Amino acid sequence: MNEHEFELTEEGKREVQSFITECKTKRNEVLDNAGDTIKHTTIPTQKEILNDLNSQEDVDECWGVTDNYGMKIFLEYGIHFI
Numbered sequence: 001m002n003e004h005e006f007e008l009t010e011e012g013k014r015e016v017q018s019f020i021t022e023c024k025t026k027r028n029e030v031l032d033n034a035g036d037t038i039k040h041t042t043i044p045t046q047k048e049i050l051n052d053l054n055s056q057e058d059v060d061e062c063w064g065v066t067d068n069y070g071m072k073i074f075l076e077y078g079i080h081f082i
Contacts (some may be wrong), residue, residue, distance in 0.1 A: 005054050012080030016046050019063075019079070027065045036066040048062045049073065053081060 008016060023043045030036050041064035044052075052061060053075065062070045075081055 006050065006081045008078065008081050010058050012075060013046065014058065015075065015080050016073070016079060019049075019071070020044065020046070023063065023065050023071055026069070026071060030069050034066075034069075038069050039065050041067050050081075054071075069081050 020043060027038065027043065029039070043065070044063045049061070049063075061075075062072045064070050
């Protein structure tokens with residue numbers, strides 16, 4: 001754990017929510033068109049993204065959308081989190 005726990009700004013909360021919505025949309029698209037699976041993958045929550053942010057240095061994080069497809073979220077210190 002970091003000595004300082006990061007918090008999402010209002011813009012960060014909007015960005016994370018938009019990312020989660022995009023993940024859900026892309027998941028449906030991939031499942032409908034590519035026949036992928038979701039046996040080992042869940043869409044991240046805001047809490048999971050923030051916890052991950054607080055547990056490491058890298059904020060260029062890739063999250064699973066389906067078992068074989070992922071999406072990255074880009075969060076910038078001072079804009080999306082403080």
